[in-house]
Amino acid sequence: MSCCLCSLLCPSVLWAAIIGGAIYFLKIYMQGGQFKKDTDETGKVFIVTGANTGIGKETVREIAKRGGTVYMACRDMNRCERARLEIVAETNNKNIFSRVLDLSSLDSIREFVAGFKKEQDKLHVLVNNAGVMRCPKTLTKDGFELQLGVNHMGHFLLTNLLLDVLKKSAPSRIVVVSSLAHTRGAINVDDLNSEKSYSEADAYSQSKLANVLFTRELAKRLEGTRVTVNALHPGVVDTELARNWAFFQTNFVKYFLKHILWPVLKTPKSGAQTSIYAALDRDLDGVTGMYFSDCKPKDVAPAAKDDKTGKFLWEESEKWTGLVSSK
Structure with a gap:
């Protein structure tokens, strides 16, 4: 007994325990706000884009547990179906469906919406979750810079094409997953499509700023409809979002840096909490045009409050997507 006690009090063991405990509690702290309210979503219909992995998958899982009907809108049907079967088996909710949606194709978006409306x-809730990050210069099928095309333009068209159903189902909600990166963004009005010059980081930040500007402009246009729209920052989450970022594919990151960063990264489940909060919290009935982080309201960057830029972006988005405005 005394030998065991001495071993426990050994400085090296004691310090290891202290450091281990500190890392453990840091990990817990960094998970951020959690949505813990009970809600019953039976009879409600949801769409979640990019739902086969990461934050999107965890969002679907939580809604499924609460009885909601969820359409998992994904580009890769094999991965989407595997995720769907996993969630159905876990939750015993059979009202979970996988459907093809490629946000880099305007035709695919229109086909998805047409199919959804037939079914x-x-x-009640559209969660615009899908996204790409730090991609090499790439164009969508319609000639848009990929990050702006998928993160903003694709969701812009998808949302507008679904507005009639959302209005008919009101009160209803639109949730837009943005990022803290919007604070570093600027809408390049002279080169929105990055044709003159291209920076992976700048294009990503521009697309995330576009998410917030879109949210705020749409909120104004939806006044009186009982359809709300809010944006959010999920946190720094351990997902596949950085799969296109060459730096994160290096051995240095895979075998060293990722382990060092582990304590400060949110799990996908924790990263989904603010999306779930924005989609389900009854206290947010009627709340619109806001931006959330860790399940709490948070201020946006000054650039995100620029109404003139917001209107410019809306008008350009209408032209790019071929959407005819009703206003």
């Missing part, structure tokens, strides 16, 4: 005449 459903209501939609």
Whole structure:
């Protein structure tokens, strides 16, 4: 007994325990706000884009546990179906469906919406979750810079094409997953499509700023409809979002840096909490045009409050996507 006690009090063991405990509690702290309220989503219809992995998958899982009907809108049907089967088996909710949606193709978006409307005449929550990050210079099928095309333009068209169903199902919600990166963003009005010059980081930040500007402009246009729209920052989450970022594919990151950063990264489940909060919290009934982080309101960057730029972006988005405004 005394030998065991001495071993426990050994400085090296004691310091290892202290450091281990500190890392453990740091990990817990960094998970951020958690949505813990009970809600019953039976009878409600949801769409979650990019739902086969990461934050999107965890968002679907939580809604499924609460009885909601969820359409998992994904580009890769094999991965989407595997994720769907996993969630159905875990939650025993059979009202989970996988459907093809490629946000880099305007035709695919229109086909998805047409198919959805044939199956459903209501939609209570649209979660615009899918995204790409730090991609090499690439164009969508319609000639848009990929990050702006997928993160903003694709969701812009998708949302607008679903507005009639959302209005008919009101009160309803639109949730837009943005990022803290919007604070580093600027809308390049002279080179929105990055044709003159291209920076992976700048293009990503521009797309995330576009998410917030879109949210705020749409909120104004939806006044009186009982359809709300809010944006959010999920946190720094351990997901596949950085798969296109060459730096994160290096051995240095895979075998060293990722382990060092582990204590400060959110799990996908924790990263989904603010999306779930924005989609389900009854206290947010009627709340619109806001930006959340860790399940709490947070101020946006000054650039995100520029109404003139917001209107410019809306008008350009209408032109790019071929959407005819009703206003």
